[in-house]
Amino acid sequence: xxxxxxxxxxxxxxxxxxxxxxxxxxxxxxxxxxxxxxxxxxxxxxxxxxxxxxxxxxxxxxxxxxxxxxxxxx
Numbered sequence: 001x002x003x004x005x006x007x008x009x010x011x012x013x014x015x016x017x018x019x020x021x022x023x024x025x026x027x028x029x030x031x032x033x034x035x036x037x038x039x040x041x042x043x044x045x046x047x048x049x050x051x052x053x054x055x056x057x058x059x060x061x062x063x064x065x066x067x068x069x070x071x072x073x074x
Contacts, residue, residue: 006014
C-alpha cells in the first residue's frame, strides 16, 4: 500500500481551485436562477452522478479526513 499526501503547498492549491470553482458555480446559478426548475436540478444531479462527482457532503467528509492527516503529519 502506498499512502500519498498533499504537501502544504498542494493543499493550498486545492483550496484555491475549490474556492474558484465554488465562486464560479455560485455566479452561474445566480445568473440562471429564474430558469431553474425541478427537472433541471434532477438532470444536473444525474449528470454529476454519471460523471462520478462526489456529493458535497461526501467530498467534505473526505477533505476533513485529509486535513486531519495533515495535522498529524506535522
